[in-house]
Amino acid sequence: MTSRAGTPAQSSDLIDVEQLVHLYWTGHPDVADPEQKVVFGTSGHRGSSLNTAFNDDHIAAITQAIVEYRAEQGTTGPLFIGADTHALSAPAQTTALEVLVANGVRVLVDEFDGYTPTPAVSHAIIRYNRTAAEDDQADGIVVTPSHNPPSDGGFKYNPPHGGPADSDATNRIADRANEIIAGGLKDVRRAEPSAVETYDFRTHYVDDLASIIDMQAIKDSGIRIGADPLGGASVSYWQAIADAYGLDLTVVNPEVDPAWGFMTLDWDEKIRMDPSSPSAMASVVARAGDYDLLTGNDADADRHGIVTPDAGLMNPNHYLAVAIQYLFTHRPQWSESAKVGKTLVSSSMIDRVAESIGRELVEVPVGFKWFVRGLIDGSVAFGGEESAGASFLRFDGTAWTTDKDGILLALLASEIRAVTGKSPSELYRELTERFGDPAYARVDAPASKAQKAALGRLDGDAVSATELAGEAITAKLSKAPGNGAAIGGVKVVSESAWFAARPSGTEDVYKIYAESFKGADHLAEVQAEAKRIVDTALGS
Structure with a gap:
C-alpha cells in the first residue's frame, strides 16, 4: 500500500x-x-x-x-x-x-x-x-x-x-x-x-528583536524571505516583523484552521505541524525556489524549519551546528567562557564545532528545561535540541527566552544568509568538508510498558557489549556528561559513532537515536547492534 x-x-x-x-x-x-x-x-x-x-x-x-x-x-x-x-x-x-x-x-x-x-x-x-x-x-x-x-x-x-x-x-x-x-x-x-x-x-517581542538579531543586515541584504506559520500562533507575528523592520518577507500561508485541512500528512499519515518533518513540510519545500530562504514554525512557534533553494528542508541537527558556528564567531560581546548546550541525542557534529571554536560543550538529557539556568545566568550562550528547538542570548549576553524560540531561529537563518552571503545549507556542507559527513537517524522499536520502565532505569554498566559496529565502545552513559542528570535510558559511544535508547512517553516503543561518521551503511549496522544491545540488557 x-x-x-x-x-x-x-x-x-x-x-x-x-x-x-x-x-x-x-x-x-x-x-x-x-x-x-x-x-x-x-x-x-x-x-x-x-x-x-x-x-x-x-x-x-x-x-x-x-x-x-x-x-x-x-x-x-x-x-x-x-x-x-x-x-x-x-x-x-x-x-x-x-x-x-x-x-x-x-x-x-x-x-x-x-x-x-x-x-x-x-x-x-x-x-x-x-x-x-x-x-x-x-x-x-x-x-x-x-x-x-x-x-x-x-x-x-x-x-x-x-x-x-x-x-x-x-x-x-x-x-x-x-x-x-x-x-x-x-x-x-x-x-x-x-x-x-x-x-x-x-x-514587546517584535520591537525587542533588534537586541538579538541583526535586523538591519537582513533588510540591507534585500533577501526574499518566506515564512509559513503552518497555521500556528506566529501568524500575525511574521507580518508585524516584516512591517517593523522593512523586510522583504512574505507570510506564505496566513490561514488559521483548527482542523489544519491545508497541511500535508506527516510520516505516519497524521496531520502534525512539525516544521522539521519533510512530510509535514512538503508544501513549504515545494516553494523553496521562490525565496532566498523559507521557514516554518509549529503551532506554538517554539520549533523551526529551515528551507533553502539549494538543499530543501535542512536536518535540524545540521542547522544547529551552523547556528552555533555562526553565533560564536559573530557575537563579540558574549562571554569567552559561555558554553554550547545540546541534548545528548543531538549530532556529534556539534561537539566538533564546539571544539573548533574553543567552547566547552554541555551535554544534557532530552528536555529544554536543562538549559534554563545557563541561559538565565549567561553561562550557556546557546541551547539546542535535535527536535528543532533552540534559543540563545542577546547581543549583550543576557537572556532572551528560556524556552525554545522558533521565530528567533528562523530569523537567525536570514541573518546568516545576509551576513555571510551563503545559505545555512551551504555553510553546513563546509562543515562536513572539515569534520566529515555524519549519517543520523531515529527509529522506534517495540517495547512493553515493563520494558520501557526498565530501560528508563537502565545503568550504563548493564551494557555488556564491548564493541559497536566494529569499533571499541568508549563510553556507556546513563547520566548526561554535562550535568550528571539521569538520561532516562542509555547512550553508547565509539570513536566514530554512537546510539542512545530512550523509552517513548506516549507509545509502547523505545526510541533509538544513532549517528555514524562512517556513512549510511555503518549507521545501519549501529542501529541493528543498538537494538541487540538494548534487548540483551533488558533481558528480552
Missing part, C-alpha cells in the same frame, strides 16, 4: 472541531485510569478530549494546583497566559482564567485576544522579572500541545525563570491535580473572568 505521507490532507483526515470542543466541556476523567490522569511530560500535560484525556476538569484542577504551587513558592507577581491555535486551546484558556481570577491571581492575556507563541510568553516573563522586585516575580502558562495533531490539547507551566518547569514542580502539580479531580473538584475555585488585564505580547 502506498504511503500518503507528504500528500495533502483529505476530508476524512480532518477532526470534527465542534465535537472535540463539546467533549472538552462534557467529558469527565476517571483518574483511576492511567490514560485519563494528569501527566506532565517534558512539555506539560497533553491529551485529547476524544479519549477523556484533556477536559475542563483536567485544566481546572491543574490550574488550581498551579495556584497553590506558586503560592508555596512565594510567587506573587502577575501570571502571563497565552494560547495557540489548536481547537482545545481557547476553551482551556477560558477554564484557566476562571480559576486564576477566582483565586485572586493577577493574570495578563493577549491585548488583541489573539494567539500567543510560547517564546512570547517566556520573553514576557523575563522582561517583567528583569526589573521587578523579588516579591513581585511573574510566571506563566502556555496552552499548547506544540506540534501535536489537531485533536490534542496541551497545558504547561513556566515558573519565574521563564522556561519549562522542572520535574519537581511538574510532579507536584500533576499529583495535586489528580488529587483534586479524585475529590470531585471541590477544592477548585472558579469565577467569571469579567475584568482581566491585557498585555501586548506581540509588540
Whole structure:
C-alpha cells in the first residue's frame, strides 16, 4: 500500500472541531485510569478530549494546583497566559482564567485576544522579572500541545525563570491535580473572568528583536524571505516583523484552521505541524525556489524549519551546528567562557564545532528545561535540541527566552544568509568538508510498558557489549556528561559513532537515536547492534 505521507490532507483526515470542543466541556476523567490522569511530560500535560484525556476538569484542577504551587513558592507577581491555535486551546484558556481570577491571581492575556507563541510568553516573563522586585516575580502558562495533531490539547507551566518547569514542580502539580479531580473538584475555585488585564505580547517581542538579531543586515541584504506559520500562533507575528523592520518577507500561508485541512500528512499519515518533518513540510519545500530562504514554525512557534533553494528542508541537527558556528564567531560581546548546550541525542557534529571554536560543550538529557539556568545566568550562550528547538542570548549576553524560540531561529537563518552571503545549507556542507559527513537517524522499536520502565532505569554498566559496529565502545552513559542528570535510558559511544535508547512517553516503543561518521551503511549496522544491545540488557 502506498504511503500518503507528504500528500495533502483529505476530508476524512480532518477532526470534527465542534465535537472535540463539546467533549472538552462534557467529558469527565476517571483518574483511576492511567490514560485519563494528569501527566506532565517534558512539555506539560497533553491529551485529547476524544479519549477523556484533556477536559475542563483536567485544566481546572491543574490550574488550581498551579495556584497553590506558586503560592508555596512565594510567587506573587502577575501570571502571563497565552494560547495557540489548536481547537482545545481557547476553551482551556477560558477554564484557566476562571480559576486564576477566582483565586485572586493577577493574570495578563493577549491585548488583541489573539494567539500567543510560547517564546512570547517566556520573553514576557523575563522582561517583567528583569526589573521587578523579588516579591513581585511573574510566571506563566502556555496552552499548547506544540506540534501535536489537531485533536490534542496541551497545558504547561513556566515558573519565574521563564522556561519549562522542572520535574519537581511538574510532579507536584500533576499529583495535586489528580488529587483534586479524585475529590470531585471541590477544592477548585472558579469565577467569571469579567475584568482581566491585557498585555501586548506581540509588540514587546517584535520591537525587542533588534537586541538579538541583526535586523538591519537582513533588510540591507534585500533577501526574499518566506515564512509559513503552518497555521500556528506566529501568524500575525511574521507580518508585524516584516512591517517593523522593512523586510522583504512574505507570510506564505496566513490561514488559521483548527482542523489544519491545508497541511500535508506527516510520516505516519497524521496531520502534525512539525516544521522539521519533510512530510509535514512538503508544501513549504515545494516553494523553496521562490525565496532566498523559507521557514516554518509549529503551532506554538517554539520549533523551526529551515528551507533553502539549494538543499530543501535542512536536518535540524545540521542547522544547529551552523547556528552555533555562526553565533560564536559573530557575537563579540558574549562571554569567552559561555558554553554550547545540546541534548545528548543531538549530532556529534556539534561537539566538533564546539571544539573548533574553543567552547566547552554541555551535554544534557532530552528536555529544554536543562538549559534554563545557563541561559538565565549567561553561562550557556546557546541551547539546542535535535527536535528543532533552540534559543540563545542577546547581543549583550543576557537572556532572551528560556524556552525554545522558533521565530528567533528562523530569523537567525536570514541573518546568516545576509551576513555571510551563503545559505545555512551551504555553510553546513563546509562543515562536513572539515569534520566529515555524519549519517543520523531515529527509529522506534517495540517495547512493553515493563520494558520501557526498565530501560528508563537502565545503568550504563548493564551494557555488556564491548564493541559497536566494529569499533571499541568508549563510553556507556546513563547520566548526561554535562550535568550528571539521569538520561532516562542509555547512550553508547565509539570513536566514530554512537546510539542512545530512550523509552517513548506516549507509545509502547523505545526510541533509538544513532549517528555514524562512517556513512549510511555503518549507521545501519549501529542501529541493528543498538537494538541487540538494548534487548540483551533488558533481558528480552
